Amino acid sequence: MISPQNIFRHELIGLSVEITESSNPDLIGIKGKVVDETKNTIKIEKINGDEVLIPKNVATFNFTLNGGDIVEIEGKILVARPEDRIKKKFRKYW
Amino acid sequence: MYYDLNLKFNNNLEELLNESRRLGFSGVAIIQSSKKFKKDYIHDLKEFKVAKQMDIYSGVEIAARSVNDLKKKISSLRKKVDVLIVQGGRVKINRAACEDPRVDIISQPNKKRRDCGLNHILSKEAAKNQVAVEININSILQSRYSYRSKLFSQYRDILKLHEKFKFPIIITSAGTSIYDLRKPRDIIRLTQCFGMKKHDSVNSMTNSPTNILKRSKIRPEMIVNGVRDICTTDN
Numbered sequence: 001m002i003s004p005q006n007i008f009r010h011e012l013i014g015l016s017v018e019i020t021e022s023s024n025p026d027l028i029g030i031k032g033k034v035v036d037e038t039k040n041t042i043k044i045e046k047i048n049g050d051e052v053l054i055p056k057n058v059a060t061f062n063f064t065l066n067g068g069d070i071v072e073i074e075g076k077i078l079v080a081r082p083e084d085r086i087k088k089k090f091r092k093y094w
Numbered sequence: 095m096y097y098d099l100n101l102k103f104n105n106n107l108e109e110l111l112n113e114s115r116r117l118g119f120s121g122v123a124i125i126q127s128s129k130k131f132k133k134d135y136i137h138d139l140k141e142f143k144v145a146k147q148m149d150i151y152s153g154v155e156i157a158a159r160s161v162n163d164l165k166k167k168i169s170s171l172r173k174k175v176d177v178l179i180v181q182g183g184r185v186k187i188n189r190a191a192c193e194d195p196r197v198d199i200i201s202q203p204n205k206k207r208r209d210c211g212l213n214h215i216l217s218k219e220a221a222k223n224q225v226a227v228e229i230n231i232n233s234i235l236q237s238r239y240s241y242r243s244k245l246f247s248q249y250r251d252i253l254k255l256h257e258k259f260k261f262p263i264i265i266t267s268a269g270t271s272i273y274d275l276r277k278p279r280d281i282i283r284l285t286q287c288f289g290m291k292k293h294d295s296v297n298s299m300t301n302s303p304t305n306i307l308k309r310s311k312i313r314p315e316m317i318v319n320g321v322r323d324i325c326t327t328d329n
Contacts, residue, residue: 008317008320071323071324072324077319090321093194093319
């Protein structure tokens with residue numbers, strides 16, 4: 001079950017997403033559904049049907065989970081192949 | 095909006111708060127020692143906050159004998175207070191404090207030392223983990239002659255490292271009585287004695303404390319570094 005505690009290790013395809021911060025201002029505000037993921041990019045299908053390829057390490061994403069929880073994730077920590085993210089170590093303390 | 099994040103807890107707290115407000119501080123943190131930490135006292139501060147119409151935060155200063163002791167105290171006290179200060183001085187304690195993102199401020203890394211207590215490695219770690227290095231006005235006021243000039247040279251070294259590695263610097267009074275407190279403008283002038291630029295001094299009394307307090311506000315929402323739970327619905 002996907003939850004805020006495990007989302008950064010979980011499959012992202014199918015989740016609703018919004019870009020809230022980015023070093024590229026054109027990316028801010030893009031909203032849609034994740035349809036594909038590679039090591040460095042996320043492909044988002046917008047509401048009008050267009051697909052955009054977003055580099056992970058320049059953006060901050062707000063993912064909406066199935067239960068309605070909203071989780072903000074810095075793209076930098078998602079930079080890894082989806083199948084490798086499960087064994088990636090994350091800094092626990094903040 | 096000037097902040098003083100290191101006012102020591104004492105019996106006539108009301109007087110201290112009135113005086114700091116009169117001098118122009120819009121927020122203060124009252125710091126307890128980790129040895130005599132009382133949780134009830136934080137509730138009293140909330141009452142003061144309402145009565146004085148001033149931002150009053152709780153804090154703790156950890157004086158640790160070893161790295162393990164420091165880590166234990168940080169884990170037990172971090173969630174209870176807004177500001178967590180580590181008393182520096184020893185090389186190992188300085189390093190452990192700079193490497194831990196749960197620490198807000200490292201106080202007097204130069205205490206009882208000939209050098210400034212920081213080097214390029216610790217500076218990089220402090221910048222990475224957003225650990226602010228404290229410049230303590232009380233230690234300047236209470237030292238004389240060669241001790242004071244030595245202190246100035248240590249602060250100059252800290253500033254050199256700050257310019258290169260960009261770790262946050264914070265100026266605090268560490269006052270225990272009203273006679274230890276000074277106006278923010280006086281403090282800015284005093285820091286210029288050891289080569290601190292005006293905008294750096296202002297930043298270290300406005301932006302750095304604000305960032306520390308912001309960080310402590312969102313800390314309960316953080317799951318791991320870079321992941322924040324913004325809105326949880328309890329079903």
